[in-house]
Amino acid sequence: xxxxxxxxxxxxxxxxxxxxxxxxxxxxxxxxxxxxxxxxxxxxxxxxxxxxxxxxxxxxxxxxxxxxxxxxxxxxxxxxxxxxxxxxxxxxxxxxxxxxxxxxxxxxxxxxxxxxxxxxxxxxxxxxxxxxxxxxxxxxxxxxxxxxxxxxxxxxxxxxxxxxxxxxxxxxxxxxxxxxxxxxxxxxxxxxxxxxxxxxxxxxxxxxxxxxxxxxxxxxxxxxxxxxxxxxxxxxxxxxxxxxxxxxxxxxxxxxxxxxxxxxxxxxxxxxxxxxxxxxxxxxxxxxxxxxxxxxxxxxxxxxxxxxxxxxxxxxxxxxxxxxxxxxxxx
Numbered sequence: 310x311x312x313x314x315x316x317x318x319x320x321x322x323x324x325x326x327x328x329x330x331x332x333x334x335x336x337x338x339x340x341x342x343x344x345x346x347x348x349x350x351x352x353x354x355x356x357x358x359x360x361x362x363x364x365x366x367x368x369x370x371x372x373x374x375x376x377x378x379x380x381x382x383x384x385x386x387x388x389x390x391x392x393x394x395x396x397x398x399x400x401x402x403x404x405x406x407x408x409x410x411x412x413x414x415x416x417x418x419x420x421x422x423x424x425x426x427x428x429x430x431x432x433x434x435x436x437x438x439x440x441x442x443x444x445x446x447x448x449x450x451x452x453x454x455x456x457x458x459x460x461x462x463x464x465x466x467x468x469x470x471x472x473x474x475x476x477x478x479x480x481x482x483x484x485x486x487x488x489x490x491x492x493x494x495x496x497x498x499x500x501x502x503x504x505x506x507x508x509x510x511x512x513x514x515x516x517x518x519x520x521x522x523x524x525x526x527x528x529x530x531x532x533x534x535x536x537x538x539x540x541x542x543x544x545x546x547x548x549x550x551x552x553x554x555x556x557x558x559x560x561x562x563x564x565x566x567x568x569x570x571x572x573x574x575x576x577x578x579x580x581x582x583x584x585x586x587x588x589x590x591x592x593x594x595x596x597x598x599x600x601x602x603x604x605x606x607x608x609x610x611x612x613x614x615x616x617x618x619x620x621x622x623x624x625x626x627x628x629x630x631x632x633x634x635x636x637x638x639x640x
Contacts, residue, residue, distance in 0.1 A: 312451040314407065315380040315589055319445075319470070320368030320457040320487070321437060322386045323420035324393045327612050329357040330427045346425065346432050362613040363393065364400035366420075367457035367485055367578050374582030374604070374618040375455075376405045380589060383407035385447065387440035393419035410447050414440050426612070437489075442466055445473040453589055454480060455581065456501070458487025464497070471500025481506035483585050484538070485577070491517055495536055507588070508538035509581050512545055526551045527640070530558055540594060542584060542601075544577060550602065551640070552584075554594050558640050561598040564606035565632050575614020580605040582618065595637055602635075603627045 330348070332355055337344040348354045364373065368384060375382040384406055388394030390413050397419065401408045423434040437460035445466070448454060459466065467490075474480055484505040486498075495502055495518050502508070515529040516522060518536075523529075526543055530553040533541045543551040549562045583604030587597030603624055608617035619627065 312449055313381065314383050314451045316372075316375050316453040316455060316585065317383045317385060317410070317448055317451050318368035318372035318375070318455040318457075319385040319448075319459075320366060320455075321420060321440075321459050322364055322366040322369035322384070322388065322397055323422050323435075324361065324363045324396060325365045325422050325424050325433075325613065327358075327360045327362065327424045327426055327431075329359075329612075330425055331355045331357045333427045335427070346427060358612075360612050362615070363396035364404075365575070365614050367487060367581075368455060369397075370575055370578035370614045370618075371455045371457070371483075371582045371585065372406045373400070373404045373615050374579060375586060375589075377618045377620050378582070378586040378624070379621045380586060381407075383410055383451075385410040385443055385445075387412040387414055387442050389413070389417040389419040389438070390415045391419055393421060410443050412440065412442050414438075437461065445470045448473065448477075448480065450477065450479065452479070452481060453483070453585065455483040455485075455585060457485040457490075459489060461489045461492075463489070464493065467493070467498060467501060471498075471504065474504035475500065478504075480504075481588075483507040483509060483581060485509040485581055486514065486518070495519075499536070503537035505538040507540040507542060507584065508533060509542050509544070509577070509584070511577075512543055515541075515543055527558065542580075542598075544580060550580065550598065552594050552598055557594075559595060559598060559637050560640050561602050561637050562635060564602045564627070564635055566606050566610070575608050575617075576605045578614055579608035579618055583624070586621075598637060599628055599631075599635075600624060603631070 334347045372382045372384040425432045439462040519532040534555050541553050552559050580601040583601035584597045587600040611617040
């Protein structure tokens, strides 16, 4: 029997309060790395704007983005039985994302994060509450899932998901490891990496997963394919992105846009959404990269991870008028 869903996203969700700072400074080391945002201590620090956005988080953003692309999407996540939890459920209803697998945890607060925006970058103050989730069996025989950030109490869920995927080899999974998942390391999550169809990471995360210092993307591709993923996607911020299917590797420049990024929250999730959407619609890796780059570009023009997520007609229109410089090349 065909699943009711084209894709189900799995992972934590939250409410984000975006605070655009007025007065701050950034200090980096000599290599322009390990940067720190600095504000006056023991003082009143002015800010420009405050915007509260519910139902965000890596997997939640992809679930909403997939629905915008015309796909039947659902989300396996958890909320508290409070005002913010109801706000999240309202967003899913409005966006056409199924709430059937959202576990409401009585007596627990919904996750609430603070996003400090300064210039085009963001610093996020996070707190993950301990939740109970529906068992991975609710995934049934959906063809695609997307898995990302979960809290530090969820190792058992990861083990159960790995076992479920082993028993259902027809399910294809996109995996974007979050902070806790990276801390666990690839050995504890071997069953997850082994059953990953598409792995989404940045260059530094690839080095961390493999435990190597070499940042060369071809070296990273070889090592990451060896632990399981069929397709590996490496994002490199404003520099562009790379993808490998194990036989061919490609570089995709960012989609050119005349406007400077407003803020980069959700750029990676929008990229994953576009790439997954392209594959689900039957497109090759090369075209999925174009979808990903265009979707990501549009999101950074707005506050938050969801406002700029494109519908399928909007995305196709953007790609039709893409400049000639927006061209993939084999590496």
